Amino acid sequence: MRGNGLFGLLLAVSLPLGAASMFFEGARVIVDARRPPLENATFLVDNGRIVKIGKAGTLKAPAGARRIDLAGKTVIPALIDPHVHLGYQKGLSYAAANFTRENVIDQLNRDAYAGIAAVLSMGTDLGDFPFQIRAEQEAGKLGGALLFTAGRGMAAPNAGPGNAELKPSAYDLTTEDEARKAVREQVARKVAFIKVWVDDRNGAVKKTPPAIYRAIIDEAHKLHTRVVAHVYYLDDAKDLARAGADAFAHLVRDKEMDDESIALVQQHKILIMPNLGIAEARTHVDPAPWLDEPLFRDVTPAALVERIRAAYSGRTPASVEATQKTYRTMQRNVAKLVAAGANVGFGADSGAAPDYFHAFTTHRELQLMVEAGMTPAQALTAVTATSAAFLRLSDRGTLEAGKAADFVVLDGNPLADIAYTRKIYKVYLRGQEVNRTALRGAFQ
Ligand SMILES: [Zn+2]
Known part of the structure; x- marks a missing residue:
């Protein structure tokens, strides 16, 4: 009794001093x-x-x-980026071997430095430690941007991530039963989302067939888990919308979206991440002015800054013509979606490719959304309130x-x-x- 009384007194005295508002x-x-x-x-x-x-x-x-x-x-409000790929780049190296607890935490700290409160790692996470990081953050034992994970994403064999280094993280699915089993495994690990890729990488791989992604979406929804689909082609986007995909990790990039596709994403309330940055970075022949910005240099290893700068010297106007054409299609699709009042979210896809590094990328994506026709308030809404709602972070995104x-x-x-x-x-x-x-x- 006496001990409790003393403890209570100490608490009463120390609280206003220790935890000053x-x-x-x-x-x-x-x-x-x-x-x-x-x-x-x-x-x-x-x-x-x-x-x-x-x-x-x-x-x-x-x-x-x-x-x-x-x-x-x-x-x-601090920014929220629900499309990143943590852990693969370390300095000048981009490899699965870099996917360690230390490297992921380092990148979460770079995000925090840049004002990013939470990220969703989109289907390329290996091992158990991302779930442990999340648990430690929830317990207040670890800082950095809050880590949400889609665990291991899924696709037909070899039809997952575009970069070879990321590919082994995805499930290679050939049957509907395998698809449903993969979903159950990931949901059992408490992933925030299921990720599926539907893309033939310009004819290089065999696309995930509709029967497989329909099984993925159906099984995930039965288990109350939402599905984010990587899309590229207009026709796939329409079918994924009909199949019940909850979000698109990219814009349609082969064509301008038509009225039918806009109506479908509206009707199914699909969140669309414009994800402009990777494509935009490939449209220039002159080094980008942001290479000299303090925030970029603060969060990006110095040797990487110089390699990114050097990458421009190998380009000619002719070599970037195709990327510019695709990029203009993407910009028009953003403008169309915004004009239609679609649910435009946010996702910078940092870490998805070598030298497409973390943290500053999230800020640059905002600028590109504005250049594509969004108002600054719309772009800020996407990266705060809309992203918080998407991650069901009900106490984030507004102040x-x-x-x-x-x-x-x-x-x-x-x-x-x-x-x-x-x-x-x-x-x-x-x-x-x-x-x-x-x-x-x-x-x-
Ligand atoms: Zn991605």
């Missing part, structure tokens, strides 16, 4: 990218949550709260009272110029300031 003042806050921002806002963060938020003068700092002046800054205090403090207003998401002053995840200097020093 934070009172932020003066920033423009994009509470929810679907609505106008709060100018000159104040908000209180305690115990990992936004406790209150309102215009200046409507809230008072509680006694003992730390006051933090953010005058001139803009606060946005209302009660939500997780996951936010990025920027030096400028991304609603005026989306490139300001890359001008990061501070990052807060789960109510704590991310020590970006320490993280950067520890990048492998």
